[in-house]
Amino acid sequence: MRTQHDVVIAGAGPAGLSAALVLGRARLRTVVVDGGPARNASAPATHGWLGHDGASPDELRRRGRADLAKYEHVELVDGRVASLARETNGVRVELASGDVLRARRVILATGIVDVLPKIAGLRDVWGRDAFSCAHCHGFEHADATWAVLAVERGVARTVLPLRAWARELVLLLNGRTDVPESELAPLRAAGVRVEPRAVARVVAEDGALRGVELEGGEHVACGALFLHPAARSADVVLYAGLALDERGLVRSDAVGETSMARVHVVGDAAGRRASALTAATDGAQVAMSLVELLTAERFGAP
Secondary structure, three states, X not given: OOOEEEEEEEOOOHHHHHHHHHHHHOOOOEEEEEOOOOOOOOOOOOOOOOOOOOOOHHHHHHHHHHHHOOOOOEEEEEOOEEEEXXXXXXXXXXXXXXXXXEEEEEEEOOOEEEEOOOOEOHHHHEOOOEEOOHHHHOHHHOOOEEEEEOOOOOHHHHOHHHHHOOOEEEEEOOOOOOOOHHHHHHHHHXXXXXXXXXXXXXXXXXXXXXXXXXXXXXXXXXXXXXXOOEEEEOHHHHHHOOOEOOOOOEOOOOOOEOOOXXXXXXXXXXXXXXXXXXXXXXXXXXXXXXXHXXXXXXXXXX
């Protein structure tokens, strides 16, 4: 494996692989460090991506890696980026194995980690019958009763659009008392059941969601559970000491450059609207910008 590169990419999900494809086609020396399972690893399929609708996350990764194999300027290595440090003309990248790479630019495509509420049984159905993107999973749960777990602020505004798929909607406040009645009244008027009690556990049978059990023992039947969990940046971001925004995600500019010069962020880690398709698009767009920047540097353009 070479140690000097134009770009090192941390992460081999849709964002990282798409960035590598653009860079490889521009003949920039690129290495992709594949750190393993992606955020959507628990999902059975990826939807809404023309030409890839229904492909599993593993299949998308396999296709992406196969595409990159055609480009001699791109290397893929299994491992994890452990730390980043700025140097005079680039970035020093240390892997967990102890190997050190140097690059003119770095792209972080490490994604984010969902931090699920501590509700028994939720993780068992997460990514299948419990999810955060209706555009990704809604069609497969059409005409079912959907429960919406109130996790984030302003959750009431996200409920009614789910009627595009749901037969009935139940808003689970989960014991919260800070959602104003002015937000709840229009939901009740539209036929949404508002349930104030805390959720004790998620009920599943043979891996399929059957409903939720409320504090006190009442069962609420549902075929889908929708929520926007909190998220945190991947470990490499913490090692690098990058500036984060109010959501705890990496702060970046229009070309994805972070608070560490020459280190860029793409996809979910950049805090943009999350889906495999939008992550791939973001990775490609930032890579196009880097082609221009690195070529200008190489040939001395002002």
